[in-house]
Amino acid sequence: MTTAPNSTPCPDLEKCNSYLRRAAVRNVTVQFLLDNLSKMGCTPPPGFMSCQNCDGAKSGGFGVIEESSDGKMGLRPELVICSNYMKSESHVNKVLVHELIHAIDLCRTKMDPFNNCTHHACTEIRSENLSGECSPMEEMKNLQLPSSQYSGHQQRCVKRRAILSLRANPACKGKEKEAVEEAFASCYADTFPFDRHPN
16 A cells, blocks of 8 residues: 555556446446445545556555645545556456555554554555455466465465565565564455455
8 A cells, every 4th residue: 555656647548547447337346345435434536546657666556635625625535556557457457456455444444554564564465365466377477476386375475565565665664574474364364345255
C-alpha cells in the first residue's frame, strides 16, 4: 500500500480504462469487493478508480488525497492502476483486487499503514495473499517459482512481495522483514470479506 502514485496520462491509458470499466461490470471479485465497501459504509466516490501513467516501477496504488469541497478540507480515497506498467487485462484485474483489499482494510479497521509498519505489513500480506498475484501460474510467469520450490510457494511469495511493498514506506526503512514476520500468521489467515481463500 502506498499513497496514490504521481501520475500523468500515457498512450496506454485508453486500453487501461477499457479494462477498468470491464472489471467493474464483469469481474465478480472486483464487483464483490466494491459491493462490500458500500455495505461497510465506505461507498467509493465518483472517480475512485482511475488509470494513470505512474512514476517508478509499480502496477498501482491505493491511498487518500486531501481535497477541498465547499470550503472544507477532507480526505478522498483513490485507487490508481498504472497504465504504463500493466501487462494484460488479467494483470489489471489482479492489481484492482490487491488495491481493493487495502480499501477494505482501511474501511474496517483503524489502521495507520503509512506510519505503523505492522499495520502496513498486515494489509500487504492480505492483498498479496487474496489477489491471486502469488498463484503458481503468476509466479512461474515472473520466474519466481522453480519446480523444486513448489511446496510452500504461496507463503514465500506473500512474504517476499509484502517486504518489497514495505520498502517503499519511509516509516518502515530497515523494519520490513520484522514487521512482515510479526503480522504474518494472523493476517495471512484473515480472508475477510471472503468466506475462504478465493484462489
